[in-house]
Amino acid sequence: MNNHRRQLVALARPVYFGLLASVAAGIINTVWVSRIGGPAVAAVAVATGAENVLLGVALVFGSGTTVLVAHARGARDPGGMRAAVRGGTALWALVTPVVAGGGFLLREPLSRLVLDDGPAVSLATAYFALSMPGIAVFFAQQLVDGILKGAGDTRTPMRLALLANGLILVCDPFLIRAYGVQGAAASTVLCRAVALVMGLVVLRRNTMLRSSVGSGRALGRGTALGRVLSTGLPMAADFTVRQGGTLVLVAVVARLGVTAVAAYSIAYKVMYVATMAFYAVRQAASIHIAQLRGAGRDERRAVGREAVVVSGAVGLVAAVLLLVTAPWIMAALGAGPEVAHAGVLFLRCVGPYLVLMACCIALGGVFEGSGGAPALLRVTLLGTVVQLVSAYGFAGLGLPGVCLALALAMAVQCGLVLVLLRRAGRGVQEDAGASWAGVSV
Numbered sequence: 001m002n003n004h005r006r007q008l009v010a011l012a013r014p015v016y017f018g019l020l021a022s023v024a025a026g027i028i029n030t031v032w033v034s035r036i037g038g039p040a041v042a043a044v045a046v047a048t049g050a051e052n053v054l055l056g057v058a059l060v061f062g063s064g065t066t067v068l069v070a071h072a073r074g075a076r077d078p079g080g081m082r083a084a085v086r087g088g089t090a091l092w093a094l095v096t097p098v099v100a101g102g103g104f105l106l107r108e109p110l111s112r113l114v115l116d117d118g119p120a121v122s123l124a125t126a127y128f129a130l131s132m133p134g135i136a137v138f139f140a141q142q143l144v145d146g147i148l149k150g151a152g153d154t155r156t157p158m159r160l161a162l163l164a165n166g167l168i169l170v171c172d173p174f175l176i177r178a179y180g181v182q183g184a185a186a187s188t189v190l191c192r193a194v195a196l197v198m199g200l201v202v203l204r205r206n207t208m209l210r211s212s213v214g215s216g217r218a219l220g221r222g223t224a225l226g227r228v229l230s231t232g233l234p235m236a237a238d239f240t241v242r243q244g245g246t247l248v249l250v251a252v253v254a255r256l257g258v259t260a261v262a263a264y265s266i267a268y269k270v271m272y273v274a275t276m277a278f279y280a281v282r283q284a285a286s287i288h289i290a291q292l293r294g295a296g297r298d299e300r301r302a303v304g305r306e307a308v309v310v311s312g313a314v315g316l317v318a319a320v321l322l323l324v325t326a327p328w329i330m331a332a333l334g335a336g337p338e339v340a341h342a343g344v345l346f347l348r349c350v351g352p353y354l355v356l357m358a359c360c361i362a363l364g365g366v367f368e369g370s371g372g373a374p375a376l377l378r379v380t381l382l383g384t385v386v387q388l389v390s391a392y393g394f395a396g397l398g399l400p401g402v403c404l405a406l407a408l409a410m411a412v413q414c415g416l417v418l419v420l421l422r423r424a425g426r427g428v429q430e431d432a433g434a435s436w437a438g439v440s441v
Contacts (some may be wrong), residue, residue, distance in 0.1 A: 004288070004299070005306040010312070011284035012277070014158035015149075019276040021158075025048050025165035029383025033184055040181050041124035046115060047131055047185070048105075051138070056240035057099060059408045061091040062146035064232020066283075067369055074294025085147055087224030091232075092143045094225070096136050103132035123181045130182055134189030137196055148206070149287055156202050164195035225439040234373035238364070238380045245384035252391045253402060260399055263342035266333055267397035270347065272320035274354060278361040281311040285365025290292045293370055300366050304421050307362035317360025319351030342399055349403035356410040363417045375420055 026048060027207030033044045072080030103110070103311035111121045141164075145157040169192045175183030246268075253264045284309040292299050298309030322329070324345035330340040367376040393399030 002306055004303050005310060007288050008281060008284045008303075008306055011149075011152075011154050011287055012280040014154040015283050016277050016280035018158040018161035019280060020273070021161045021165045024271055025168050025274070029172055029184060029188075032176050033181065035411075036176070036180055037119075039118065039120040040123055042115060042120040042186060043111075043127055043181055046111065046120075046124050047127045049130070050110065051135075052127075053240070053243065054103075054135060054138075055142075056236045056243065057095060058142040059239055060232040061088045061095065061139075061228055062142035062232070063235045063286070063368070064088065064091075064146075064147040064228040064230075066150040067141060067231050067235075067286060067371075068146055068228060068289045070152070070290035070369070071294040073151060074291035075296075080294075081151075081163060083224040084150070084228065084364050086145055086221055087228035088146065090221050090225040091423070092139055096139050099139070100135045103128065103135060108130060123411035127181050127185045129186035130189060134185070134192070137189055137192045137240070141192055141196045141199060142198065144203055146159055147203060148199070149283065149292075150285070153206070153207060154284070154287075156199070160195045160199050161199065164192050167191035167194060184300055189365070192344060202394070215350055231373070233369070234377045238373065238377045241377070241380050241384055249402070250387055251393055252388065253399075255395055256398060258321050259338045259342055262339045263330075263346055264399065264402070266330065266339070267343045267346045267350070268394050270322070270329055271318075271350065271354065272334075273433050274314060275357065275361075277314045277318075278311050278358045281307055281314075281362045282368070285362060286369035289369030299423060300370055304363050304366040307365060309361045311358040311362035312355060315355040319354045322347040322354075323351055346399040346403060349400045350406070353403060353406040353410055355416050356407060360409035360410055360414045360417055363414075363421065366421065367417070372420070376417070379413050379416045382416070383409045386412050 015332060020157070030041060030044065034041050065084055068084035069081055072078075072084055108121070108125045109129065111124035115121050115124055134212070136430065141160070148154075148156050168187055171187040171191055172184060174185045177183070179186065249266070250261065254261050285303055289303050292303070326344040327340070329347065330343040364376055367373055387405055390408050391402055391405035394405050
């Protein structure tokens with residue numbers, strides 16, 4: 001196996017299982033909450049949806065710190081590693097009170113923004129009363145994970161995710177039964193806090209990070225914060241644009257009727273099993289390429305090629321499996337006959353999109369790790385516009401038309417990313433990449 005491919009697989013595997021554990025815990029959490037009633041399920045769905053949006057905020061300091069720590073690690077620059085950690089921590093301390101405090105104060109208007117008046121609004125408000133202050137724990141965990149990943153340790157974040165979500169599965173039945181929706185929020189925050197404490201312990205014991213303390217030239221906290229912000233902001237914006245495009249696409253699908261929306265929602269969640277693997281490869285490529293660049297090695301094309309092989313193989317296997325097993329999947333998820341029929345049709349048509357998405361998402365990690373995230377963001381913006389416009393135009397074809405729009409948009413993004421990567425390989429200055437890569441953090 002190629003050395004780059006071996007490294008990508010080693011880094012990506014733990015990331016994938018950590019993501020998978022979070023999704024599984026969320027599904028089981030919903031099952032427990034559903035015993036309280038429909039309004040409770042709606043309230044928790046709104047709250048968790050808000051957290052997914054806020055994950056984009058956490059990526060600013062989480063992913064930004066990951067890339068800069070990996071770069072300093074490759075350059076064997078303890079001072080740069082220390083600066084990256086200081087900058088990420090300072091940015092976390094600046095952003096967290098604003099998000100947590102603002103979310104707590106606006107918890108009721110936020111609930112009413114999405115839900116109609118009724119029991120669901122009061123339940124969502126009660127959930128936010130605990131979950132919004134608990135964002136501080138969630139954000140801190142993202143930062144700790146980002147530091148460890150940048151240091152080349154993706155196994156510890158996986159173990160912490162398994163610990164937190166395992167504890168949630170144990171605590172949920174008791175706390176939800178005793179305190180209802182607020183019990184679900186308390187369970188999530190408390191169990192994440194336990195994992196965070198363990199993560200901080202591991203962080204203090206990490207010899208590589210400990211050796212960076214007091215090493216190298218001093219760097220102002222403001223300068224370090226600015227570097228993390230400039231590195232992480234385009235990456236966070238890319239994630240937010242993709243999430244926003246997905247939400248707007250639901251509105252387009254809604255024009256096809258309730259059955260189409262239900263089938264699309266179920267099928268898209270099934271696809272998470274594959275798409276999380278793509279994002280795991282993306283993170284692995286980002287970490288690996290940042291370390292190589294720090295060591296003075298520009299191997300973007302080689303790493304990109306191996307990332308496409310790994311992620312594309314997963315996408316191809318997923319597409320074939322969905323094509324064959326779609327009827328059994330929809331039946332196992334309890335979908336009614338009409339929803340199941342529409343869902344099977346979607347899953348059988350979505351294969352080309354999955355393969356293209358696998359390649360595009362994986363290549364994105366090469367840009368993020370080399371400082372080319374601003375260029376990648378522009379590609380994502382264009383692709384999202386193409387996706388929404390074509391989905392609206394192809395809506396008359398039903399869900400197959402939506403699949404066609406998704407594949408077309410992803411093909412455009414893949415083509416543009418490949419052009420940018422080819423130019424980078426020829427030594428052409430990558431937008432915002434060369435200036436960042438030349439700076440020793």
